[in-house]
Amino acid sequence: MDTPPLVEEQIRRAVLAALEGEGVEVPCVVxxxxxxxxxxxxxNLDMRGVDRPTDVLSFPMFELSPGEKPQADWADPDTGKVLLGDMMISLERTRAQAAEYGHSPEREVCYLAVHSVLHLLGYDHLDEGPMKAQMRAREEAILGGLGIQREASDAD
Known part of the structure; x- marks a missing residue:
């Protein structure tokens, strides 16, 4: 699938903002x-046994805890960068969710990219309590740094 250059730039900005917002100081590749x-x-079916589309999938290279940082000695010796992991975003689902939630496709794609990077850095939302609240707070802080605020219609 050809990704529109604007979407590529939005994802790049969001990934870099998430890494910076989490205090990651070593060069990383996502x-x-x-x-x-x-x-x-x-x-989703191949990797998780779930036969349905989703908005974003994250495949971390390391088992980190929230707040734990990748280390320089984890870097690929050829590139000097740490491969943090992979993310997959459905642009089709992104556009549909933006319309459903009443906000811009830019906000949705940036949210999903930040959300995925946080997963790569060990955050999760398996519960409806403290873990989810911690992840949501980090997402909103990072998006706020990008000038992307949560709109009233986005409230949970």
């Missing part, structure tokens, strides 16, 4: 695949 619902559905 591999990003932008696809459609069919592509992400197949990956």
């Amino acid at each position: 591999e990003v695949c932008v696809t459609d619902d069919a592509g992400i559905r197949q990956t």
Whole structure:
């Protein structure tokens, strides 16, 4: 799938903002695949046994805890960068969710990219309590730094 250059730039900005917002000081690589619902559905089925499309999938290279940082000695000796992991975003689902939630596609794609980077850095939202609240707070702080505020219609 060809990714529009504007979307590539939005994802790049969001990934860099998330890394900076989490205080990651070593150079990192996050591999990003932008696809459609069919592509992400197949990956979701292959990797997680879930036969449905989703908005974003994250595949961390390391098992980190929230707040834990990648270390320089984890870097690939050829590049000097740490491969943090992979993310896959369904652009089709992103656009549909933006319309459903009443906000811009830019906000949604940036949110999903930040959300994914936080997963790569060990955050999770398996519970509806403290873990989810911690992740949401970090997402909103990072998006706020990008000038992307949560709109009233976005409230949970």
